[in-house]
Amino acid sequence: MENAGTYIARVCNPSTCVIISDSNVFPLYGNILADALKSSGYQVYTFVFSAGETSKNAKTYIEILEFLASKKITRSDLLIALGGGVVGDITGFAAATYLRGIPYVQIPTTLLAMVDSSVGGKTAIDLQAGKNLVGAFYQPKVVLCDLRALDSLSPAVFQDGCAEVIKYGMLYDPILFDHLAEHNVNFSREYVIARCVELKADVVCHDEFDRGERQKLNLGHTIGHGIESASSYRISHGQAVAAGMAIITKAACSIGECDFTVYQLLCRVLEHFCLPCSTDYSSDTLFESALSDKKRSGKTVNLIIPREVGNCIIMPTPINRVHSIIEAGL
Ligand SMILES: NC(=O)c1ccc[n+]([C@@H]2O[C@H](COP(=O)([O-])OP(=O)(O)OC[C@H]3O[C@@H](n4cnc5c(N)ncnc54)[C@H](O)[C@@H]3O)[C@@H](O)[C@H]2O)c1
Ligand SMILES: [Zn+2]
Numbered sequence: 001m002e003n004a005g006t007y008i009a010r011v012c013n014p015s016t017c018v019i020i021s022d023s024n025v026f027p028l029y030g031n032i033l034a035d036a037l038k039s040s041g042y043q044v045y046t047f048v049f050s051a052g053e054t055s056k057n058a059k060t061y062i063e064i065l066e067f068l069a070s071k072k073i074t075r076s077d078l079l080i081a082l083g084g085g086v087v088g089d090i091t092g093f094a095a096a097t098y099l100r101g102i103p104y105v106q107i108p109t110t111l112l113a114m115v116d117s118s119v120g121g122k123t124a125i126d127l128q129a130g131k132n133l134v135g136a137f138y139q140p141k142v143v144l145c146d147l148r149a150l151d152s153l154s155p156a157v158f159q160d161g162c163a164e165v166i167k168y169g170m171l172y173d174p175i176l177f178d179h180l181a182e183h184n185v186n187f188s189r190e191y192v193i194a195r196c197v198e199l200k201a202d203v204v205c206h207d208e209f210d211r212g213e214r215q216k217l218n219l220g221h222t223i224g225h226g227i228e229s230a231s232s233y234r235i236s237h238g239q240a241v242a243a244g245m246a247i248i249t250k251a252a253c254s255i256g257e258c259d260f261t262v263y264q265l266l267c268r269v270l271e272h273f274c275l276p277c278s279t280d281y282s283s284d285t286l287f288e289s290a291l292s293d294k295k296r297s298g299k300t301v302n303l304i305i306p307r308e309v310g311n312c313i314i315m316p317t318p319i320n321r322v323h324s325i326i327e328a329g330l
Pocket of ligand 2: 164221237
């Protein structure tokens with residue numbers, strides 16, 4: 001964080017930086033960052049909004065744009081997202097659209113934002129009709145992770161990010177998975193975060209616009225979104241994705257794609273992270289939610305099916321088969 005100005009100078013040369021952050025993160029790290037930027041010679045403005053997903057909406061988005069316009073921010077200036085995925089997503093979308101696009105930088109402060117949302121250039125805001133329904137693909141100039149920011153995270157928010165980290169192990173990397181199985185929440189943050197970023201960056205480089213390989217990152221998410229929305233978002237994203245991964249892995253075993261020992265191993269790791277392996281919702285409820293998933297294309301849903309740790313496939317599945325697959329995973 002203290003060296004942000006130096007890193008930024010390597011990728012662009014703004015005269016003014018606008019730090020966009022939320023009401024939890026800015027009091028913790030805002031001044032450290034602002035001082036670092038000022039001492040590198042940048043003029044600094046800050047825009048802080050109320051923390052939480054409910055702020056990731058059109059109202060906050062317009063307020064950010066009006067703020068930028070009132071400060072006469074131009075395309076040679078820079079936005080800096082300082083916070084979790086909510087700050088990153090809305091700042092990225094503001095950057096993508098203000099003056100038809102100005103540069104931005106991500107400084108993620110949650111585990112989820114470090115390993116997932118800050119990498120890959122997906123930006124978005126929510127509509128009343130659903131999450132992330134308006135957005136753009138727009139890459140940041142650089143992503144800076146300061147691991148010390150994780151020290152102030154609540155255990156629940158940290159745990160949510162752990163579900164995504166376990167997902168990367170299941171998808172791509174048995175060595176990463178073994179490390180998590182062995183060390184649980186005391187995993188090496190530097191190794192694990194760097195590895196997850198490397199894996200995600202590699203996928204995005206090959207499929208920036210989510211037409212193929214990038215869809216694998218949805219492992220556990222189709223059923224997970226179902227659990228989240230059925231609970232009216234009382235169940236967190238990480239908890240829902242954890243259960244979604246376990247359910248789809250159990251289903252994969254029942255259709256002969258995967259060995260039951262893989263399911264048992266995954267459940268053991270999830271339990272060690274105090275993450276759930278199942279849900280109380282019925283297959284009917286989850287099926288309804290899976291059908292409203294925006295990734296549905298035509299009459300098939302692309303399910304991500306584990307075969308073994310580090311090896312998953314994209315399985316286009318006719319909608320009328322999805323119900324029985326979910327049922328098999330419960
Ligand atoms: N763009 C993408 O590719 C992508 C991928 C996954 C998720 N997302 C989005 O990310 C969002 C979820 O991100 P999130 O889990 O980081 O949520 P978040 O940004 O709401 O952060 C969670 C909570 O932690 C607080 N916080 C953040 N950093 C902190 C710190 N260092 N110390 C103390 N408190 C801190 C925040 O104020 C908030 O209350 C969702 O909106 C989701 O749609 C986007
Ligand atoms: Zn996720």
